[in-house]
Amino acid sequence: MDKKIIVITGASGTGKTTISKYLQDTYHIPSVITHTTRLPRVGEKDGIDYHFETKDSFLKNHYLERVEFSGNWYGSSEESLNKTWEKYDAASIVVDTKGAISYKEKYGNQAVVIFLEVDLDTVTKRLAGRGDDINRLKARINSDEFHRDLNIPSELRGKCYKITNNNIEITKESVNKILNIEKIK
Incomplete structure (x- = not known):
């Protein structure tokens, strides 16, 4: 079996770490x-x-x-x-979109990229719910990197899976489907 790296990307607050933990807990896929x-x-x-x-x-x-x-x-x-x-045959990693592009370019089909997105209001509420300092929160939301990571970069269009993570249970179902498509278990 081909080794796989599941690359989880998207802006802050979209649920990347939650999905990485889900892969670990449910499928015993460790994080790099x-x-x-x-x-x-x-x-x-x-x-x-x-x-x-x-x-x-x-x-x-x-x-x-x-x-x-x-x-x-x-x-x-x-x-x-x-x-x-x-x-392990599969591992996961949480990176920004720039990192996701690097993994896709280096590993091709071995890199399964999952792009998570949510609307800006939901992201803002999630980040505020983490208890971050309000000024740090504003700086993060206004940063170039945050805005870059809100959208799939052109280098990954058609080469990644996109999940809108407004409901974690639906998102987990989508992740399960991706693992089946990619034959990762």
């Missing part, structure tokens, strides 16, 4: 562990929550996508994906 140079938060463990790196060790990996956020680097590496594929 990403890398960061930020310090672990209380309760976070290296190799489980992230690969916690120094700036030097971070640069030794081959990244499909990486970003700098608040002075720290975050990225998903080929090394981490290959390590996951050693044990």
Whole structure:
């Protein structure tokens, strides 16, 4: 069987992490562990929550996508994906649309891209419900990246599955159908 990477993308608040957790809990499809140079938060463990790196060790990996956020680097590496594929036939990863394009270009049909969307009002309510600071919330919603991730980029049109996530149960059914189409179980 071909190894698969389920790439979950879309704007903040569309349910990407929820779907990644659903794949883990229901189908035992693990998330690829990403890398960061930020310090672990209380309760976070290296190799489980992230690969916690120094700036030097971070640069030794081959990244499909990486970003700098608040002075720290975050990225998903080929090394981490290959390590996951050693044990599992399928894995998932949550990335922005730029990252999703990188995965699709590198892995072709092995990359199953799921684009999640919701209307702006719903996203705003969900993000506010997370308890984020209102100024950070406004900055996020007004950011270029947020607006970019609200729509399927031209590079992924016709090459990804789009789910409007207004109801999590209907969204889970749609994910189940995609797994059947792609023969991932």
